Amino acid sequence: MRYYKKILHSIEELPVFDVHSHISIDQPQCRDLSDILFYHFMRRELYSAGLTDDNFLVSDAPFEKRIEEFFKYKPLVENTTTYWCIKKILNDMYQISDGDIHPGNWKDLQQQIIQKGRDFSYPKSILNRMNVQCSLICENHWSQEGLTRNPFLIPLYEDLDLFHFDPTRNLSLLDLIANELGGLPENSDQAQQSIYDFFKKKFQSGIRYFTAFVSSAFHLIKPVSSQINEIYNKKKTGIQLNAEENHILFTWLFYSYLEAHKSIGTPAQFVIGAYWARPGMRYGESYVWNNHQLSLDLVEVFKDFPKVSMSLMFASLSMAQEFTIIARMLPNVSLLGFWWHTLIPNIIEQLISQRIESLPSNKWIAIATDAYSVEWAYGKVSLVLHCLARVLSQKVEEGYFTEKTAIEYARRILYENPKEIYRLEMG
Structure with a gap:
């Protein structure tokens, strides 16, 4: 690949946004x-x-x-x-x-x-070395001291015990509002309003971004008539729901979650296609979890919320084409990075090439490190840039891109797209 080194050098000079990490606000390094x-x-x-x-x-x-x-x-x-x-x-x-x-x-x-590790200036110096303008950091609380010291780390609210749409798990957004209120509201309308109020309150406190997990067990069944009130009341009183009722409940919660995002005007970031954190599993143990019906269910959900920007990150190569085509068809859906079991060079390069050849250039974001430290962010950004340079070099050799258009494309997926989709203005 005779263009590889030149292209790699050029894209390493480009500004970058990292829109999903777990870097600690108090101990980034x-x-x-x-x-x-x-x-x-x-x-x-x-x-x-x-x-x-x-x-x-x-x-x-x-x-x-x-x-x-x-x-x-x-x-x-x-x-x-x-x-x-x-x-x-x-x-x-x-x-x-x-x-x-x-x-x-x-x-x-x-x-x-x-x-x-004791040098407060070190984290920013590492991000500067990568040209990372800021990183959105997953957590459900942040110290004010850390936010003041590290303004380049931006809160991305995550609580995957509660922020998920997985009918196989016991907890849900209902537990979130029960924790907030000291108990569940009287009826489903009040519960839905409490969900809206939670997000509005967080947004007003300065939290602009939220991430959630969509399980491969999710199955879209919309409630009809007063069905959700009956199901909600059963759930509230501790009566076990049957499978269909559980799917209806989680569909209603998913729609309530997206209605809240619609009301505050923030993108909805989702992680999809993984199985982890279950009884008997070790720390960090996870698997690819496919359900090809899920993609069609999500199409219907996303079409019901055309004003909400959906940012999708997935762990399954075998579902990649499905999500790529969803992003190709729907203006409010974009793809994000290379999550967990797709962060492997062979897979990264396949996905980059697929996205180049299938999607408008504004429909995906390259960097979402999922890193727990700035050092690991450096390693993962370096890996993605290496893979991106290899793919772009091949495209230049094939005549698909010129060197100039290849670098312009890289700038879009590294910087312009996250800036536009997440409305980021740092750097």
């Missing part, structure tokens, strides 16, 4: 080496490779013992995307040649990271 090496996907890969108990890596055991376990299994995971990101972080940010951490250099590296 890593505290020590464990925050880099024992990231949850690395833990899963080490466990898969044979490590008996990955919880040991984040236990109170001496770090020397924990990293000793890491080194035992490191040769078996050095080929993975997760480890590519670790090497990129260590090479570029801590001058570890080729990211080669070993028993002879980890102690000096640990001291470097601990020192940087």
